[in-house]
Amino acid sequence: MYKQNMLAAFIVASIAVALNAQPARGYYREMPEELLEGSEEARAVARLGDLSPVSVRERLKQMRAPAFLPTSKQIKKAIESQDMPIANYKRIDRLKSALQPVLDYHERSRMQIFVLDSNLPKSLLIGHSVILITTRMRHIANDQEIRGIVAHELAHEYVWDELFKAQKEKDWKLVRECELFCDVVAAFTLKEIGDDPASYGRILQRMTIISSIEGSTTIKQSRTHPSLDARLKLNKFLCRKFSSQYSVFSFQLEEFFLKT
Secondary structure, eight states: OHHHHHHHHHHHHHHHHHHHOOOOTTHHHHSOSSOOTTSHHHHHHHTTTTOOHHHHHHHHHHHOOOOOOOOHHHHHHHHHTTTOOBOOOTTHHHHHHHHHHHHHHTTOTTOEEEEEOOSSOOEEEETTTEEEEEHHHHHHOOHHHHHHHHHHHHHGGGGHHHHHHHHHTTOHHHHHHHHHHHHHHHHHHHHHTTSOTHHHHHHHHHHHHHHHHHTSOOSSOOSSSOOHHHHHHHHHHHHHHTTOOOOHHHHHHHHHHHHO
16 A cells, blocks of 8 residues: 555656656756766766767767668577567557657667567667567656667667677776766757657666666676666766756655655
8 A cells, every 4th residue: 555655646746747847946056067087977978079969969970880781580680689589569669659769860760679578677789680678668668768778779889899899808997988878878869859868867767776676787886887876977967968957856756666
């Protein structure tokens, strides 16, 4: 009963935040003016220049490789590599339509999308070939949040060779920097297509906490990923830079709900 009441309170409060769409009082004053010089976060941001729309667009254009059109055999191999069955997902056309703005923005309009049956909230870009989204991810995220997660996955293409080399050489600091770069691209993409970049932080928090409960990841820093705290702080920093209307209240409420 207590959790049901909390769920009701969460839904009501979320609707109120969405309708009001105003930043929490004093929130911008609490955000860091700049990132710590030399940190993984600062280096990830520096890859895109001063974060002005013009400079970021130009930088992404320079980094973008031609779209890869895989064969049906390559797509099948990419799906089979995850050892998860294709879900009987009846709303796949609606999902593809919701994701089209992100695919179009990164010039990957023809990339195929599949939903796999899994209790873990995951989204992956496999071999430049296909975007895979699990049923659990679809259940916990709205369309805007899914677009942010897919934008992060598509951003891996911009650092694909660098990330592969860093993993091979066990340069974990660089691996984490590349992941943070993808977080930056995800937030910027949402801003560009008219979504709220803060929604990426919200779904990132939700999926990481759920995955940590399931034992498949950690909220702390690992070899391959920054801590959840570092990624959320970066997202808040970016939201200020992008002048996003951002509510810290929804973050705090969701965190409390997931802990109960």
